[in-house]
Amino acid sequence: VVGREVLDRWCRREAQVGIRVSGFKKRLGLGYRRVRKVAIKANLDRCLVLRQQYGLAMLSLLGSGKRVINVDGTWLAESNYIRKAWCRPGTPGTVATSSIQPRLSMVTALDTEGRVYFALSHANTDQDTYMLFLRHLIAQLDLETPGWQEDSVLLADNAPYHVSAQAREYLRKLQVPCMFSGPYSFSAAPIETLFSLLKLGELNKAHASTGKK
Numbered sequence: 001v002v003g004r005e006v007l008d009r010w011c012r013r014e015a016q017v018g019i020r021v022s023g024f025k026k027r028l029g030l031g032y033r034r035v036r037k038v039a040i041k042a043n044l045d046r047c048l049v050l051r052q053q054y055g056l057a058m059l060s061l062l063g064s065g066k067r068v069i070n071v072d073g074t075w076l077a078e079s080n081y082i083r084k085a086w087c088r089p090g091t092p093g094t095v096a097t098s099s100i101q102p103r104l105s106m107v108t109a110l111d112t113e114g115r116v117y118f119a120l121s122h123a124n125t126d127q128d129t130y131m132l133f134l135r136h137l138i139a140q141l142d143l144e145t146p147g148w149q150e151d152s153v154l155l156a157d158n159a160p161y162h163v164s165a166q167a168r169e170y171l172r173k174l175q176v177p178c179m180f181s182g183p184y185s186f187s188a189a190p191i192e193t194l195f196s197l198l199k200l201g202e203l204n205k206a207h208a209s210t211g212k213k
Contacts, residue, residue, distance in 0.1 A: 042184035054182030061179075062112070067152040069111045070191040071137075071162075073125040077103040079204035098204060107133040110191045111152075127161035131170055138174060154178040157189065 041047060061068060080098040087093045105125045108118040117137055123129050141148045154176055156162040163180060171178050186192050 047183045051182035051185055061153055067112055068155050069109050070155045071109045072191045073107040074195045075103050076100055080202050081199040082201055109137055110194050127164055130161045149175050157181050
């Protein structure tokens with residue numbers, strides 16, 4: 001049972017809160033609405049059709065014996081990628097943080113024969129670093145297999161620096177065949193499997209220094 005005096009105080013307090021919230025919304029021009037859930041862009045008809053066409057093109061390339069070289073980049077901001085651990089009931093599942101400062105940028109190429117080519121730097125991955133990696137990658141491939149362009153295709157996703165006019169023109173001048181994956185085709189990119197295997201467990205088991213000094 002709540003006394004009348006307590007109930008009156010509660011009502012006055014709620015009224016004041018309502019006035020303050022109303023004034024706050026009015027000053028900021030905000031409205032409090034029910035949110036609506038919408039489908040992500042990956043499920044748009046256009047994306048579904050493009051992914052299907054990409055899949056068909058990949059099957060055709062692989063069926064003809066072409067060597068596909070998948071190029072992409074990732075970040076290494078920490079060395080400890082342990083996400084799950086066996087623990088006794090009631091014990092905390094904690095691990096020490098092990099950040100890499102500054103973080104590493106890794107641009108990588110993986111081909112259908114299992115060969116891996118990668119470069120590490122502290123620079124942000126942009127068009128300049130991507131094209132620099134391509135220059136060194138192409139030089140290495142020329143050393144290994146002269147004329148490799150005849151039976152190989154470079155595969156990249158639709159990141160802006162992958163599909164830029166400058167990058168396309170650079171590959172065209174070097175006569176490197178290239179293709180781009182369908183939108184939101186992460187699960188169909190072999191290099192994403194490589195990245196997931198790399199980021200598994202502790203990368204720095206010797207606990208070496210990860211700073212610049």
